[in-house]
Amino acid sequence: MNTVLPVIDRASLPALFAPRAPDTHKGSFGTVGVVGGGAGMTGAVLLAARAALKIGAGKVLAGFAAESAPLPCDPLQPELMLRDARSLLEEDWGVTAWVAGCGIGGGTLAANALSELFVLRRGAPLVLDADGLNLLARGDIQPNWGKGPVVLTPHPAEAGRLLGADAARVQADRPAAARELSARYGAWVVLKGAGTIVCAPDGRCQVNASGNPGLATAGTGDVLAGMLGSLIAQGLPLEQAVPGAVWLHGAAADALVARGIGPIGLTAGELADAARALRNQKH
Numbered sequence: 001m002n003t004v005l006p007v008i009d010r011a012s013l014p015a016l017f018a019p020r021a022p023d024t025h026k027g028s029f030g031t032v033g034v035v036g037g038g039a040g041m042t043g044a045v046l047l048a049a050r051a052a053l054k055i056g057a058g059k060v061l062a063g064f065a066a067e068s069a070p071l072p073c074d075p076l077q078p079e080l081m082l083r084d085a086r087s088l089l090e091e092d093w094g095v096t097a098w099v100a101g102c103g104i105g106g107g108t109l110a111a112n113a114l115s116e117l118f119v120l121r122r123g124a125p126l127v128l129d130a131d132g133l134n135l136l137a138r139g140d141i142q143p144n145w146g147k148g149p150v151v152l153t154p155h156p157a158e159a160g161r162l163l164g165a166d167a168a169r170v171q172a173d174r175p176a177a178a179r180e181l182s183a184r185y186g187a188w189v190v191l192k193g194a195g196t197i198v199c200a201p202d203g204r205c206q207v208n209a210s211g212n213p214g215l216a217t218a219g220t221g222d223v224l225a226g227m228l229g230s231l232i233a234q235g236l237p238l239e240q241a242v243p244g245a246v247w248l249h250g251a252a253a254d255a256l257v258a259r260g261i262g263p264i265g266l267t268a269g270e271l272a273d274a275a276r277a278l279r280n281q282k283h
Contacts, residue, residue, distance in 0.1 A: 030233030044103025048226030063088030101132020211250025219268030
């Protein structure tokens with residue numbers, strides 16, 4: 001049976017809008033490491049990394065699941081530091097939150113990169129998304145990710161695979177599915193879809209009311225993953241960073257639609273700028 005859940009709203013997220021002190025520097029706002037982007041999926045990592053940067057992370061590194069980075073720099077965001085996944089993981093870059101799985105693919109290289117990340121993340125928070133969840137569901141990687149918070153971000157089909165069920169069962173009672181996943185993996189769960197459910201490891205759930213059908217397009221999940229990693233890296237408490245990213249993601253889509261940009265034809269790449277504008281609003 002579906003239960004009535006607390007609704008995530010702007011008023012419950014003061015840390016998302018707290019002003020920054022005048023004596024801060026790039027080291028004050030964390031470093032995000034993004035691992036993903038297998039063959040043909042370079043854009044997934046770039047979407048996540050660009051979102052992490054524009055939502056306020058001090059530094060963002062992208063590690064591609066390939067023998068070498070597919071491009072020397074991001075021509076749209078040259079501030080991003082691009083590496084292959086192995087060189088990113090083998091050196092300590094001071095990453096304060098990881099985002100992994102975006103477009104990483106389902107092969108051995110992907111599984112090895114994620115397994116290596118689990119060993120080397122040094123307790124830094126981890127957001128596991130997309131192909132990373134499918135590799136977990138298939139048993140190609142194990143949930144031996146060690147200490148430190150983990151956020152899983154499945155859509156209903158991915159949640160079903162993780163639970164050994166189908167999407168229809170997940171959709172029949174979304175809070176129950178989110179709680180089951182959270183208990184199974186000891187993780188935060190962001191169960192995406194209309195009325196995204198955010199479930200804490202202790203089973204407390206909230207429902208998000210922001211967002212619209214414009215988000216039903218390729219790449220929006222990568223943007224959300226980058227936003228989650230960014231807010232966590234910046235040091236927001238998880239109780240505000242996780243629901244805050246979900247709310248901000250949907251609110252950005254709402255703001256774009258209010259300006260006539262979508263819902264039809266809204267693109268994932270447009271969300272980060274709109275979300276940045278919302279974070280910088282004075283009221």
